[in-house]
Amino acid sequence: MGKHTPLVQQLIDALRLLPSVGPKSAQRMAYQLLERNREGGMQLAQVLQQAMQKVGHCQQCRTFCEGQLCQICTHPVRGHSAVMCIVASAADLYAIEQTGLFAGRYFVLRGQLSPLDGIGPAELGLDQLAKQLAQGQVQEVILATNPTIEGDATAFYIAELCKKHQIQVSRLAQGMPVGGELEYVDGSTLSYAFSGRKPF
Amino acid sequence: MGKHTPLVQQLIDALRLLPSVGPKSAQRMAYQLLERNREGGMQLAQVLQQAMQKVGHCQQCRTFCEGQLCQICTHPVRGHSAVMCIVASAADLYAIEQTGLFAGRYFVLRGQLSPLDGIGPAELGLDQLAKQLAQGQVQEVILATNPTIEGDATAFYIAELCKKHQIQVSRLAQGMPVGGELEYVDGSTLSYAFSGRKPF
Ligand SMILES: [Zn+2]
């Protein structure tokens, strides 16, 4: 008898798709929504559906965007900046924007090179990046990939691309904890790593 | 510029409706779903919507149920048991079922008396409970409300009701941590409290 009803069990299973949600907290979430906040549950369902369907990616920098170009790419100055910061994910872009330190443009890889997982240059939009670098507007690239094996490989690959186009390239100082992920680095460490970036 | 797009921000806000989800983890959930698992996000949206709309309550014991009566109430033996365990929530019923110790019927209050929050006897279905007790089938009531002020008040109220109908009434031994909530008590403590229950 110690079983959830089928729909409650399905809800618990679906909530476990969220990062860091184990069986016990998924159950607590399901029961709390059902018992105390069905309206909230319905609202979450609706917003989830809309976001999954309507949030796309900026055609220039590949960050999350609901139209064709994001706020930064349509900005009259930033969108044509000579300095481009290349990050692994939209979350990393957000973390850097929070520091307020950088006023150039971005390119969001949405991943890092990882041949074993089938993530190669095409998946990271590196053809698109190469085209942008070939246009001659970008004079400096700041590589902000993670200080991990995949991040190193990705940075190396892009650095070669930059050198081919005579673009100055640097990488964030490894003041970041080695093996860590940029998204979780605190703002001051990130600021330090930003200003202490080294030529590649 | 350090802003999420409107839909992403809405999604982060909606995820914070879940218990114990702060701004940082809501952002992580939103970004991860958008970047890596849109299908999972759509599935969660659909299941959420269905569960919020279709999960109702058992007409006899008030636990979560998708039909009129739950599995326990429709069970040929348990549904007519002479022993009734009264719990504050469906989560508490689930926790007791997990111990496998109890083979009677339940009544789920879906709350505890708390006049300041507007929760009185009507909200807890105590009229419905009184009718069931008046039918004469129930000979023993086990009160499993939380060891808190509200749980004490609720237990006291129901104990009076039981005495009126000459029904034997006991309450779970306070082997449970005082001030704690039944749902979070580990199985062995709960088993101990169950077998050590005292006449009320
Ligand atoms: Zn953009």
Ligand SMILES: [Zn+2]
């Ligand atoms: Zn029932």
